[in-house]
Amino acid sequence: xxxxxxxxxxxxxxxxxxxxxxxxxxxxxxxxxxxxxxxxxxxxxxxxxxxxxxxxxxxxxxxxxxxxxxxxxxxxxxxxxxxxxxxxxxxxxxxxxxxxxxxxxxxxxxxxxxxxxxxxxx
Numbered sequence: 001x002x003x004x005x006x007x008x009x010x011x012x013x014x015x016x017x018x019x020x021x022x023x024x025x026x027x028x029x030x031x032x033x034x035x036x037x038x039x040x041x042x043x044x045x046x047x048x049x050x051x052x053x054x055x056x057x058x059x060x061x062x063x064x065x066x067x068x069x070x071x072x073x074x075x076x077x078x079x080x081x082x083x084x085x086x087x088x089x090x091x092x093x094x095x096x097x098x099x100x101x102x103x104x105x106x107x108x109x110x111x112x113x114x115x116x117x118x119x120x121x122x
Contacts, residue, residue: 021066021091026098026119027053040122041098048073053122060110070103073110080109087111096121 021043030039038053043064050060060078064071071089075082087105091098102115 020093021064021071021098024098025122027122028117028119030113030117032059032113041119047076050078071100075107075110080107080113082107082110089114 022045023043025040025042027038027040029036032039039059040049040051040053042049042051046063046065048062048064049058050062051058058078060080060082061076062073062078063076064073066072069090069092071091073087073089074084085105085107087107087110088103089105090101090103093099098119098121100114100117100119102111105111105115
């Protein structure tokens with residue numbers, strides 16, 4: 001009986017974690033090479049799109065995977081020089097805000113733009 005309850009609880013927690021980001025969109029002001037830019041991040045099933053809010057210009061398309069409170073990003077295509085170097089970020093969601101905190105990323109273009117940022121649900 002304990003195993004069934006533990007399995008059900010684990011499944012619930014995993015579903016809640018997965019649902020935290022999938023099909024959500026957030027925006028913030030990023031300091032990009034061309035200056036401060038209001039930017040959106042759009043989490044899909046297993047990809048994330050980063051684009052400008054003003055004209056929907058695509059900045060980056062990446063795959064993402066999640067664990068409890070961390071997010072790993074790998075570039076598919078876009079403007080950064082990241083190639084396929086993974087970047088790992090801690091994340092929290094509270095009061096309609098997504099906070100990203102750098103854990104490990106060797107790609108300067110990505111971490112210099114998104115480390116320690118706070119995004120508002122969009």
